[in-house]
Amino acid sequence: MLSQNDKDGLLKRYAHFKSALDERAGKQDLLVVSKNQSADHIAVLAEAGQRAFAENYWQEAEQKIQAQGHFPLQWHFIGRVQRNKAAKIAAHFDWVHSLDDDLIAQSLSRARVDNARPLNVCIQVNISHEDQKGGIEPDDLFGLADKVAVQPHLLLRGLMVIPSKAVLSNRAVFEDMHSLWVDLQQRHPSVDTLSMGMSADYLEALDAGATMVRIGRGIF
Numbered sequence: 566m567l568s569q570n571d572k573d574g575l576l577k578r579y580a581h582f583k584s585a586l587d588e589r590a591g592k593q594d595l596l597v598v599s600k601n602q603s604a605d606h607i608a609v610l611a612e613a614g615q616r617a618f619a620e621n622y623w624q625e626a627e628q629k630i631q632a633q634g635h636f637p638l639q640w641h642f643i644g645r646v647q648r649n650k651a652a653k654i655a656a657h658f659d660w661v662h663s664l665d666d667d668l669i670a671q672s673l674s675r676a677r678v679d680n681a682r683p684l685n686v687c688i689q690v691n692i693s694h695e696d697q698k699g700g701i702e703p704d705d706l707f708g709l710a711d712k713v714a715v716q717p718h719l720l721l722r723g724l725m726v727i728p729s730k731a732v733l734s735n736r737a738v739f740e741d742m743h744s745l746w747v748d749l750q751q752r753h754p755s756v757d758t759l760s761m762g763m764s765a766d767y768l769e770a771l772d773a774g775a776t777m778v779r780i781g782r783g784i785f
């Protein structure tokens with residue numbers, strides 16, 4: 566259980582991010598990244614009206630998703646999708662932001678067959694060409710997007726990026742992502758989501774056209 570003090574602090578920081586988004590016409594979505602946080606933390610924000618939460622690992626998310634079953638929450642998977650977890654992820658999450666592989670796309674779609682709604686997916690782009698990072702190279706994006714778009718149980722919603730931490734400003738990266746996203750929208754009308762911006766750089770991301778920001782440490 567959280568103390569009243571912890572609860573108040575959490576709600577205050579959450580309100581700060583909510584109002585930062587509301588000031589910008591309120592059209593962008595706030596995704597609360599609840600990795601490393603307890604089910605109690607999630608419940609406090611769910612009671613305050615937050616619906617969209619994100620997790621990086623199926624092993625960690627499983628219990629939390631079950632614990633919040635009485636709230637109509639929307640779960641977003643933002644970690645690397647391991648092949649052997651694809652079925653669980655497809656069955657229990659509403660969104661996957663970190664798709665970067667056609668075989669994983671096929672596994673996710675197959676595992677979603679019994680669900681009335683398709684799984685919403687964003688393709689992760691490795692726009693700063695980092696070796697260690699997940700995400701597809703920009704040159705390969707449209708090829709993968711065309712394959713994802715024909716999967717019967719996936720709905721291609723957009724793009725996601727995790728910029729390099731090594732640079733002072735991610736503005737140029739966010740702007741490049743935005744123009745890639747606009748091009749993708751021309752080919753795939755289902756695309757309406759640009760998932761970029763975290764606690765440290767969400768304002769820059771919003772300036773560049775993000776439609777969804779992913780906030781963890783800033784709130785918790």
Ligand SMILES: *Cc1c(COP(=O)(O)O)cnc(C)c1O
Pocket residue numbers: 598600621643644727763764765779780781782783
């Ligand atoms: C942890 C994480 C976030 C949240 O980052 P903060 O700096 O804690 O706001 C956003 N996106 C991804 C993919 C993450 O892994």
